[in-house]
Amino acid sequence: MPAPLVVSIPHSLGREEAMRRLKNGLSRAASSVPVLAVDEERWEDNRMNFRVRALGQAANGHVDVEEDHVKVEVVLPWLLQRFAEVAQAAIKQRGKLLLTKR
Numbered sequence: 001m002p003a004p005l006v007v008s009i010p011h012s013l014g015r016e017e018a019m020r021r022l023k024n025g026l027s028r029a030a031s032s033v034p035v036l037a038v039d040e041e042r043w044e045d046n047r048m049n050f051r052v053r054a055l056g057q058a059a060n061g062h063v064d065v066e067e068d069h070v071k072v073e074v075v076l077p078w079l080l081q082r083f084a085e086v087a088q089a090a091i092k093q094r095g096k097l098l099l100t101k102r
Helices: 015-022 025-031 080-099
Strands: 005-010 036-044 047-054 057-065 069-075
Touching: 005 080, 015 025, 015 057, 015 080, 025 036, 025 047, 025 080, 069 080
Parallel strands: none
Antiparallel strands: 005 069, 036 047, 047 057, 057 069
16 A cells, blocks of 8 residues: 655644635635546544545545644555645645635
């Protein structure tokens, strides 16, 4: 099994506000990426488990929301591992947009 792709995104919102912003964030982010579809998004306390599909390949992961950071872990299938750096940068960029104070 390949190692998960891990992205940590700092924030200063507190856990509750960060979770509120992320509740609809995955679906909104996926809608702006034509090759990405959300198959499942399930919250358990401060963890969101998800399954997404890109280029016909499924990837599973979770998002842990803490007081001062969000940690995203996703296991990419071998075909999508080629895009790991691009995915990591995109996750970090989208996460920062969602978690920036407004």
